[in-house]
Amino acid sequence: MLIVMDRSASQEDIQRVVAAIEAHGLTPHPIPGELRTAVGVTGNKGAVDTAAFENLPGVLEIIPVSHPYKLVSREFHPSDTVVPVGGVPVGGTRTIVIAGPCAVETLEQTVTIAKAVKERGADLLRGGAFKPRTSPYSFQGLGDKGLDILAAAREETGLPVVTEVLDTASVELVASKADCLQIGARNMQNFELLKAAGRTGKPVLLKRGMSATLEEFLLAAEYVMAEGNPNVILCERGVRTFSDFTRNTLDLAIIPAVKRISHLPILVDPSHGTGKRNKVIPMSRAAIAAGADGIAVEVHHKPEEALSDGPQALTPDMFADLMKQLRPIAEAVGRSL
Amino acid sequence: MLIVMDRSASQEDIQRVVAAIEAHGLTPHPIPGELRTAVGVTGNKGAVDTAAFENLPGVLEIIPVSHPYKLVSREFHPSDTVVPVGGVPVGGTRTIVIAGPCAVETLEQTVTIAKAVKERGADLLRGGAFKPRTSPYSFQGLGDKGLDILAAAREETGLPVVTEVLDTASVELVASKADCLQIGARNMQNFELLKAAGRTGKPVLLKRGMSATLEEFLLAAEYVMAEGNPNVILCERGVRTFSDFTRNTLDLAIIPAVKRISHLPILVDPSHGTGKRNKVIPMSRAAIAAGADGIAVEVHHKPEEALSDGPQALTPDMFADLMKQLRPIAEAVGRSL
Amino acid sequence: MLIVMDRSASQEDIQRVVAAIEAHGLTPHPIPGELRTAVGVTGNKGAVDTAAFENLPGVLEIIPVSHPYKLVSREFHPSDTVVPVGGVPVGGTRTIVIAGPCAVETLEQTVTIAKAVKERGADLLRGGAFKPRTSPYSFQGLGDKGLDILAAAREETGLPVVTEVLDTASVELVASKADCLQIGARNMQNFELLKAAGRTGKPVLLKRGMSATLEEFLLAAEYVMAEGNPNVILCERGVRTFSDFTRNTLDLAIIPAVKRISHLPILVDPSHGTGKRNKVIPMSRAAIAAGADGIAVEVHHKPEEALSDGPQALTPDMFADLMKQLRPIAEAVGRSL
């Protein structure tokens, strides 16, 4: 941490800051410059709470140097983490594909789609039983019954199941029936939910919030890990910007950024990330080329009848085409699919 | 709703769209143009789900015309809503001021601040017992004990209490001890929490999400109202943009925008909206001048010792100055304070 | 400037950085911490170019402490600057109002509007002779002829004229006929134009770019001032964000931010800043309440026939109402109008 003093700060102001640093058990390093003085602070184990210094007279600004996350950090855990989801390793040399409908609608629909994606090479089945919907008048998902349908589809196909959990009250229920708990973008900073998901010990697929910085995203993962659960999978799904030709702006540079400072695997969701079916395949290729550990896509056998997010779902034929296109890209970056 | 067909759409494609509209009990109005055909849709009561049409062959795009919200809309409720919070009317001709510490720390701290803001003209007391913190290692609030401290401060000063609720599990508890439930920006689309808060019937202060559009904000309020709870107060607290001289960008134009399409009262939080103490007073003036129904500000008697968000809190003296500056602005817009 | 070393940086790496700092005639201050070393740098007059250090082995990041602007800075010029535009002081205790059509269309239109705004209290006349238009097929302005019309309207009303200049080739021409050169948002970083405008010595009204940070905005003003021209007036006109109920997001907190670090006057353009006629008056009030030195608004006597930006122009009656509403706000902040 660096405390930058105002140009007009007096020697007394500087002494007060130095004393406050020492009072916190830290070491001050005053650096007198031509125009102003700055005071370096060392001796802290993690990030220092800046509030204690920010309001002292003569302080212009505080520049943090350490970051507040630990468990998610590559500095504390140098090798890549591989998260096993129902036997499928996420992270590592293989890239994986999660596929399925946006919402679980019926047993027949879900099993049909699960079989279709399994045959075409999917590794995990996705599908929403509890759906977060912008409008209270939109279809809200089948709830508990949807979880049973997903379990039946797993039985039928052998695909482990990833599904969203919306509220602490249903965390136990979802954890008892699914292989991986998804926490959606809207809940990325629902800290009680993060803690509850952490306590289940189950793998957690954590989606980046619509306007989350990388530090906020990693700290959300830190909430899960701080409960003793190391099984966190990150997922970029687009952020909100002025750019209006896609529903969100897929921020793929987060992939090398995460790989540099964290050991956690990171996937990309090009379906929500673009909101447009015709951009799903090119952006899936781009994600794998950028180094993602896999993708999560929406597939529906009758997208024009889908109860939720139809316009971005691929048909089974398009999904087969996607898989065919992804394989050489995965190989080009030294991985398999 | 307007369905715009591709230039290359065939007569068959257009007929299929017309038939699909009729199959939904709606009325199609084909409009053949020089370059393409569009099909107007009427007969709907609210917004139509576009998914049923978006994927039909030859459809280029769907342009919604109706909005999906109802109860929050001025079209359905022409006169301004006034929400009573512990006897204090929010909305209407008087503008109101909510003040207090970011976090409840101790009984003494909270009562001291409550008395200070009461004496200087505040209408309602704010203070966080459950705190949403970006890092799991930051102070998370006193919880239940904090609620009792707030109740004691109310006893002492007569100020009704507004406090945040983070999770469905504690909605009942908070509703039993506070006068108004605050739902924070990070939970604006925590739909289970919105429903639970709606069911309490208590006034709900709903903060705009960091990247929420106006429609999403109003639909979040619609979730609360759809549970039979008409007591919703909106609050602008800044949105996330590239602009970096404040912590968030306070989007004050939302005040006339809300007033035009909704009947709900709207407040402004310039403390979180700017994150900088020296910008709180000017932006409070601007909020009242733009037509806000009041403001919510953080006050701390020792901001340099505050456990949370110290740099944006006003001292009691600064708060007195704020009140003095706001009164003539309120009068200039034909209101009292 | 603070150079933060990687945790794995060797003593050799640190020595190399120290030597490089000294080689630049600056003074290094190594601060060894528990986890890493940082090196403070002093002895610089302004901002140091970081490129020389950023790529040395073992350097994690460079944190600038000084800012690269000088002439615009309050540190170098403590008292507020007042810019005289054709005899009207901009800045200081009076707030001013610039009004007129978006585009100069005809002599009659311009004189009619100029008289209308003069009678209702405007201080300066605005109007575009050279128009920057997003589409090459939109009306591009009358050019030179438009400048003559503006001059005639000044003759008729006594109002000094503010008009936009688009290109270095016409800077001399515009400077010879107008009282103040406007540089639009799209040209805020057209550095050749900034320099040319600076060389005229004429007052320059500089609009903030659509995605400009405060530092970039001030550096654009620094380009004008570095040519020896102290007469710069800043103008906030909205930035581009995801927020879609206005055409741009009016970032009013920039007013106290500018006042804190610069001595230049700052105006607000609520017409372009919102793009919606019904939001111009509330946001004008907010701008003055926040401390702006004035506003610039579009007025048209027949907005439904305007060739450019009709939907945001006020009628003369609405302009009269605006003036009436602004006066008590200006008084409430201790100023006149």
Added chain:
Amino acid sequence: MLIVMDRSASQEDIQRVVAAIEAHGLTPHPIPGELRTAVGVTGNKGAVDTAAFENLPGVLEIIPVSHPYKLVSREFHPSDTVVPVGGVPVGGTRTIVIAGPCAVETLEQTVTIAKAVKERGADLLRGGAFKPRTSPYSFQGLGDKGLDILAAAREETGLPVVTEVLDTASVELVASKADCLQIGARNMQNFELLKAAGRTGKPVLLKRGMSATLEEFLLAAEYVMAEGNPNVILCERGVRTFSDFTRNTLDLAIIPAVKRISHLPILVDPSHGTGKRNKVIPMSRAAIAAGADGIAVEVHHKPEEALSDGPQALTPDMFADLMKQLRPIAEAVGRSL
């Protein structure tokens, strides 16, 4: 175009709109709905100027259906455009690589880098002679002398030259010495410069503005093409968002979006798009995988001594590695490199 009437609009209001449409030589199509009436408009050749209708009484909003661009549009020119730059085709089946220093510094530096990138497979040489710099105190480029250095490097290596032009006054000069004129992000809406570049007939590499929508980007290209110059190459270089781990947010989904509606080639600049050397290679792979027609990257043989943007430049060795990694990606998408 669809004109949506207010719910409270009278029959008279609707008749007035219908008459106004007819007065413009267009055909009105009233669509009475349950809650409101909308009026479709046909008969227009391109986009209609909405201003004439937006302010008529009873009009709620205008929804444009046609787009204002023509020449850039795939509807008007179905097959892909290939732009020849000094004999190198840009667009088509081969992907191309533009490489070179950010700024031309000396003859020796430029020739050294040009040879290095030529040997490693670059197709075109880039290098700035006129540099747009945020601060007036930063190195502004060698100007005319820099153009001669670039010409000498072309002589030496055979690589055609791409270089930026900043102002209409130097367009002729740059066009006489370079093979392709680059128009930078800051000048994307410098319309006079676009027209002047269009008039040279030379290939123009047009970079997307920092906050440009796709429509604005295409309309900027339309300005060049409207002067009779079909040789436009688009370039995505990152947009400005809140996301702070890169200097800009590289919006790769624009590649399939452009390919869908325009026939122009599109490149990606991952150096400016990320601002971080360690992200250039992964994002270059992603760009090619997403379907870009090539990339433009900065290379410097001594990046730690570069006068401009050192931190994002690749060394020649890293550039060789980039080329090696890109080839299998290009093949995976059915192209060569």
